[in-house]
Amino acid sequence: MHEMSIALAVVEQVEDAARSGSGDAAEAVRLQVGELAGVVPDALRFCFTLACAGTVLDGAELDIDPVTARARCGPCTTEWDTGMPPQLCCPNCGGATADMVSGRELQIVSVRWADRPAHDRAHVTEER
Amino acid sequence: MCRVVDLQQAVLAKNDRSAQELRDELTARGTVVVNLLSSPGSGKTALLEAELSLARQRGIAVAALTADLATENDATRLARSGAPVKQVLTDGLCHLEAGMLRSHIAGWLPGDTRLLFVENVGNLVCPASYDLGESLRVVLASVTEGEDKPLKYPTAFGLAHLVVVTKQDIAEAAGFDRAAFLAAVQQVNPGVEVVFTSARRGEGLGVLIDHACAVHAGHVPHQPVMARTAGQGHVHHHDGVVHTHS
Ligand SMILES: Nc1nc2c(ncn2[C@@H]2O[C@H](COP(=O)(O)OP(=O)(O)OP(=O)(O)O)[C@@H](O)[C@H]2O)c(=O)[nH]1
Ligand SMILES: [Mg+2]
Ligand SMILES: [Zn+2]
Ligand SMILES: [Zn+2]
Ligand SMILES: [Zn+2]
Numbered sequence: 001m002h003e004m005s006i007a008l009a010v011v012e013q014v015e016d017a018a019r020s021g022s023g024d025a026a027e028a029v030r031l032q033v034g035e036l037a038g039v040v041p042d043a044l045r046f047c048f049t050l051a052c053a054g055t056v057l058d059g060a061e062l063d064i065d066p067v068t069a070r071a072r073c074g075p076c077t078t079e080w081d082t083g084m085p086p087q088l089c090c091p092n093c094g095g096a097t098a099d100m101v102s103g104r105e106l107q108i109v110s111v112r113w114a115d116r117p118a119h120d121r122a123h124v125t126e127e128r
Numbered sequence: 129m130c131r132v133v134d135l136q137q138a139v140l141a142k143n144d145r146s147a148q149e150l151r152d153e154l155t156a157r158g159t160v161v162v163n164l165l166s167s168p169g170s171g172k173t174a175l176l177e178a179e180l181s182l183a184r185q186r187g188i189a190v191a192a193l194t195a196d197l198a199t200e201n202d203a204t205r206l207a208r209s210g211a212p213v214k215q216v217l218t219d220g221l222c223h224l225e226a227g228m229l230r231s232h233i234a235g236w237l238p239g240d241t242r243l244l245f246v247e248n249v250g251n252l253v254c255p256a257s258y259d260l261g262e263s264l265r266v267v268l269a270s271v272t273e274g275e276d277k278p279l280k281y282p283t284a285f286g287l288a289h290l291v292v293v294t295k296q297d298i299a300e301a302a303g304f305d306r307a308a309f310l311a312a313v314q315q316v317n318p319g320v321e322v323v324f325t326s327a328r329r330g331e332g333l334g335v336l337i338d339h340a341c342a343v344h345a346g347h348v349p350h351q352p353v354m355a356r357t358a359g360q361g362h363v364h365h366h367d368g369v370v371h372t373h374s
Pocket of ligand 5: 002005221222223254255
């Protein structure tokens with residue numbers, strides 16, 4: 001399943017961050033998932049739980065920020081929600097040369113770590 | 129106590145990086161990769177068989193790599209053309225990734241190969257998300273799959289450089305509505321070229337070779353709207369920034 005590969009890629013990158021000293025145990029991972037990223041959030045959540053088992057993300061939450069797909073027509077400057085299935089021809093001039101403004105994101109935004117590695121102390125602002 | 133640390137990394141960054149490396153490497157040695165995507169059974173192997181034979185007649189150095197969950201049948205069919213062919217069994221994975229392609233190419237792909245055709249696993253969902261280092265991405269659909277296929281799989285069709293409709297010989301029997309299919313394609317990928325083929329009757333044959341050779345000669349393929357994300361200023365990298373979390 002596609003979402004399993006995606007979940008494994010998330011886990012791999014968070015583990016890399018852990019190895020480079022960001023933290024020891026991840027409590028939550030925040031992802032941006034665009035409407036046109038080709039990923040089903042519920043399937044991803046399910047796979048994420050499995051992919052995290054036995055890693056520094058064991059039991060971590062997955063917070064998904066959905067991103068609406070929007071396109072912008074350069075020549076006439078119209079900007080629109082593409083919808084799903086997307087309408088990528090300009091609704092104003094019929095032009096075929098729009099750019100995506102948003103909607104293709106599949107991005108790890110941040111990681112919430114359980115505790116703080118000692119060497120990072122100087123840069124860290126702690127929560128009370 | 130806990131901290132939220134910005135990561136801002138694309139989930140598929142690693143695949144995207146190895147794909148770009150592979151593209152640069154192969155381009156430098158004069159090889160263009162063509163990635164073929166479709167549902168199971170749309171006719172990728174049948175079209176490719178015919179295209180490989182045609183390329184060999186024209187004296188173009190071609191090779192093909194075909195990925196399936198199981199069986200070597202597709203490789204056996206493609207090898208009849210006389211071109212170098214490699215079967216990749218994906219061990220349950222429903223798509224190819226750039227790193228896999230790279231390791232399968234190493235030590236196998238003849239140095240003088242001009243066009244390498246990659247038949248992806250029959251699946252229109254996830255192969256669309258994985259750049260393989262191709263310079264030409266072709267999405268195929270047969271006339272029996274319904275005119276709204278591009279709307280059901282918008283990321284696959286939306287990112288195609290070229291769309292190929294297969295099995296044109298049975299279009300009439302299938303009641304295929306060409307205008308409706310074209311409208312659906314144009315909605316998700318305005319301006320993309322659509323070519324109608326029949327591996328059985330030879331219609332449209334040469335479409336893959338011609339487009340791939342044009343790219344090899346420096347022609348820039350169609351740029352799909354969905355792939356044009358220049359406006360995404362918020363996808364930036366600033367690792368290691370630490371915020372307070374409450
Ligand atoms: N009538 C007709 N049948 C075709 C044509 N091309 C392929 N077929 C038939 O469609 C079936 C599937 O063709 P393949 O070439 O194996 O399709 P594929 O996309 O490679 O399939 P997978 O690798 O399993 O995803 C076979 O029975 C082919 O004989 C065509 O142009 N016309
Ligand atoms: Mg096949
Ligand atoms: Zn899948
Ligand atoms: Zn416009
Ligand atoms: Zn897959």
